[in-house]
Amino acid sequence: xxxxxxxxxxxxxxxxxxxxxxxxxxxxxxxxxxxxxxxxxxxxxxxxxxxxxxxxxxxxxxxxxxxxxxxxxxxxxxxxxxxxxxxxxxxxxxxxxxxxxxxxxxxxxxxxxxxxxxxxxxxxxxxxxxxxxxxxxxxxxxxxxxxxxxxxxxxxxxxxxxxxxxxxxxxxxxxxxxxxxxxxxxxxxxxxxxxxxxxxxxxxxxxxxxxxxxxxxxxxxxxxxxxxxxxxxxxxxxxxxxxxxxxxxxxxxxxxxxxxxxxxxxxxxxxxxxxxxxxxxxxxxxxxxxxxxxxxxxxxxxxxxxxxxxxxxxxxxxxxxxxxxxxxxxxxxxxxxxxxxxxxxxxxxxxxxxxxxxxxxxxxxxxxxxxxxxxxxxxxxxxxxxxxxxxxxxxxxxxxxxxxxxxxxxxxxxxxxxxxxxxxxxxxxxxxxxx
Amino acid sequence: xxxxxxxxxxxxxxxxxxxxxxxxxxxxxxxxxxxxxxxxxxxxxxxxxxxxxxxxxxxxxxxxxxxxxxxxxxxxxxxxxxxxxxxxxxxxxxxxxxxxxxxxxxxxxxxxxxxxxxxxxxxxxxxxxxxxxxxxxxxxxxxxxxxxxxxxxxxxxxxxxxxxxxxxxxxxxxxxxxxxxxxxxxxxxxxxxxxxxxxxxxxxxxxxxxxxxxxxxxxxxxxxxxxxxxxxxxxxxxxxxxxxxxxxxxxxxxxxxxxxxxxxxx
Numbered sequence: 097x098x099x100x101x102x103x104x105x106x107x108x109x110x111x112x113x114x115x116x117x118x119x120x121x122x123x124x125x126x127x128x129x130x131x132x133x134x135x136x137x138x139x140x141x142x143x144x145x146x147x148x149x150x151x152x153x154x155x156x157x158x159x160x161x162x163x164x165x166x167x168x169x170x171x172x173x174x175x176x177x178x179x180x181x182x183x184x185x186x187x188x189x190x191x192x193x194x195x196x197x198x199x200x201x202x203x204x205x206x207x208x209x210x211x212x213x214x215x216x217x218x219x220x221x222x223x224x225x226x227x228x229x230x231x232x233x234x235x236x237x238x239x240x241x242x243x244x245x246x247x248x249x250x251x252x253x254x255x256x257x258x259x260x261x262x263x264x265x266x267x268x269x270x271x272x273x274x275x276x277x278x279x280x281x282x283x284x285x286x287x288x289x290x291x292x293x294x295x296x297x298x299x300x301x302x303x304x305x306x307x308x309x310x311x312x313x314x315x316x317x318x319x320x321x322x323x324x325x326x327x328x329x330x331x332x333x334x335x336x337x338x339x340x341x342x343x344x345x346x347x348x349x350x351x352x353x354x355x356x357x358x359x360x361x362x363x364x365x366x367x368x369x370x371x372x373x374x375x376x377x378x379x380x381x382x383x384x385x386x387x388x389x390x391x392x393x394x395x396x397x398x399x400x401x402x403x404x405x406x407x408x409x410x411x412x413x414x415x416x417x418x419x420x421x422x423x424x425x426x427x428x429x430x431x432x433x434x435x436x437x438x439x440x441x442x443x444x445x446x447x448x449x450x451x452x453x454x455x456x457x458x459x460x461x462x463x464x465x466x467x468x469x470x471x472x473x474x475x476x477x478x479x480x481x482x483x484x485x486x487x488x489x490x491x492x493x494x495x496x497x498x499x500x501x502x503x504x505x506x507x508x509x510x511x512x513x514x515x516x517x518x519x520x521x522x523x524x525x526x527x528x529x530x531x
Numbered sequence: 532x533x534x535x536x537x538x539x540x541x542x543x544x545x546x547x548x549x550x551x552x553x554x555x556x557x558x559x560x561x562x563x564x565x566x567x568x569x570x571x572x573x574x575x576x577x578x579x580x581x582x583x584x585x586x587x588x589x590x591x592x593x594x595x596x597x598x599x600x601x602x603x604x605x606x607x608x609x610x611x612x613x614x615x616x617x618x619x620x621x622x623x624x625x626x627x628x629x630x631x632x633x634x635x636x637x638x639x640x641x642x643x644x645x646x647x648x649x650x651x652x653x654x655x656x657x658x659x660x661x662x663x664x665x666x667x668x669x670x671x672x673x674x675x676x677x678x679x680x681x682x683x684x685x686x687x688x689x690x691x692x693x694x695x696x697x698x699x700x701x702x703x704x705x706x707x708x709x710x711x712x713x714x715x716x717x718x719x720x721x722x723x724x725x726x727x728x729x730x731x732x733x734x735x736x737x738x739x740x741x742x743x744x745x746x747x748x749x750x751x752x753x754x755x756x757x758x759x760x761x762x763x764x765x766x767x768x769x770x771x772x773x774x775x776x777x778x779x780x781x782x783x784x785x786x787x788x789x790x791x792x793x794x795x796x797x
Binding site: 237471472475 | 686707745
């Protein structure tokens with residue numbers, strides 16, 4: 097039965113590939129045939145899982161690529177099928193018909209809520225949690241629910257790899273005795289002392305509910321924190337990164353150097369998470385293995401600089417990171433905000449998350465205009481107006497094509513703060529015209 | 532002319548864009564030359580209702596809601612008097628539950644096991660661990676209104692009507708609990724109910740307006756914003772004609788009704 101279910105899974109992978117149904121269907125079918133299929137696999141000696149609200153795909157890819165560049169063989173769900181059946185498909189694809197996965201490492205990206213099913217079935221040695229933030233509430237409920245699911249899924253012997261600067265992630269480990277390795281980013285020129293984000297997931301100590309105090313912040317709940325009453329505070333950071341923004345390099349523990357493709361915080365944290373995981377495996381990631389992110393684009397349009405930042409709708413933290421990033425620059429800015437749809441998953445639309453984003457940061461910048469595009473252009477424009485931006489600077493367009501003339505005639509550098517479904521069409525319009 | 536707004540627990544009950552309501556009121560009234568003073572009040576502060584014209588309270592995670600219940604319960608008399616004296620309250624999301632009698636807690640796995648007659652042998656002081664599981668069935672809340680809270684699971688984009696506004700109310704619901712045993716003091720009537728008993732929604736008593744619609748309902752329903760602001764001013768005997776600056780808000784509202792419900796508003 098075991099062998100048959102694997103063979104059938106493999107056949108479906110082969111057939112499914114040309115028609116694009118090979119990522120989770122094979123796992124589903126094999127599981128239906130044989131519900132004990134998981135027990136049949138002989139896993140690689142080291143298994144690494146990466147989860148989190150954002151960055152799990154990039155981080156797991158960097159880990160897998162680094163291991164491969166050192167000559168190891170790796171099984172990895174690169175195409176991002178990160179639910180139970182997708183991960184099962186990954187195992188079937190990499191196993192021989194006797195269930196043996198002849199790879200040195202298994203690295204899998206996993207959806208936050210599916211940890212509860214998969215960790216029971218796949219003995220996982222390392223768990224990297226990139227972050228837990230507000231993300232798709234209609235699907236997830238809210239971040240506490242997600243955190244509690246991950247927390248209950250963690251097994252005693254798992255080695256955790258976490259951002260130690262993120263106070264909220266401490267809720268994941270406060271009742272556990274697991275081995276934890278922390279990474280973090282040291283205070284740097286863009287750290288700030290007065291909180292910039294009015295909507296935080298945690299303002300009080302997770303132990304005693306007294307106010308949490310920050311010596312400095314790097315982002316939202318991330319920074320150097322301690323409790324005003326009890327002894328809760330930022331843990332000792334095992335891999336501490338120092339950013340040199342001029343050279344685009346992170347120095348880690350004054351010993352290792354990592355060059356960066358870009359220095360948006362989410363890329364930096366993903367790089368640090370990947371570096372830390374590899375270092376704990378005894379592998380030092382070299383300079384040349386850059387995180388190659390698709391999340392960030394820079395090019396020119398009629399001698400103006402265009403920066404495209406990729407965000408996730410219903411995830412205010414990704415937009416907050418983009419705003420914090422563009423706030424670094426003193427140039428005159430045209431900001432384009434928009435999306436095709438809020439979610440591909442459901443046909444109703446929540447818009448409340450627009451008010452969890454700190455668009456008020458735009459007031460610290462030199463803004464020529466804010467261009468709001470798409471089906472929810474008036475909702476976006478209302479949000480921008482309520483942040484305090486002069487209504488005369490706010491323009492609305494039904495789609496990107498219609499916004500083109502206004503973007504072209506505006507002044508300043510162009511910043512696209514877009515949901516991922518608008519990145520490609522935006523680049524086509526602005527870069528295509530330039531060719 | 533000045534309006535004082537008390538925003539309760541803005542750092543704990545801040546789950547779904549609640550700050551939008553405060554921004555909307557402030558922007559609209561300031562455009563009409565009325566000063567708006569926002570007072571944030573949380574668990575380390577005293578609740579002081581002197582000169583307050585509106586209390587706003589929003590939705591939180593279950594854990595944060597519990598932290599706030601412990602704090603707000605100390606102020607039952609003050610809040611009850613405020614509501615009886617026609618003070619304005621706007622409550623969105625699960626914060627409506629704080630004003631009812633109690634919240635029935637979800638049973639834990641252990642509780643279910645014990646109640647399903649599962650066997651447990653507990654020796655020594657481990658017996659103490661079970662104390663809180665058995666006792667902790669209800670969380671007492673303010674008890675100003677007679678309803679209580681039970682669990683449910685609903686994510687929806689409802690369309691409501693209400694007596695005091697001649698247009699539909701739009702918004703979003705994402706809740707894991709709901710008030711039960713609500714008398715006829717409901718706030719909204721559901722235009723597209725899924726089943727018979729879900730026709731009514733929210734709670735309306737004097738100037739208390741409570742709804743599970745989450746987050747920025749005053750942004751998304753400009754007529755509701757105008758109505759509430761007008762009422763607050765009337766309550767203070769300020770009689771001025773408010774001028775609307777809500778064109779973007781209204782465009783968003785109309786666009787939404789057109790795209791999702793095929794309703795065209797002139």
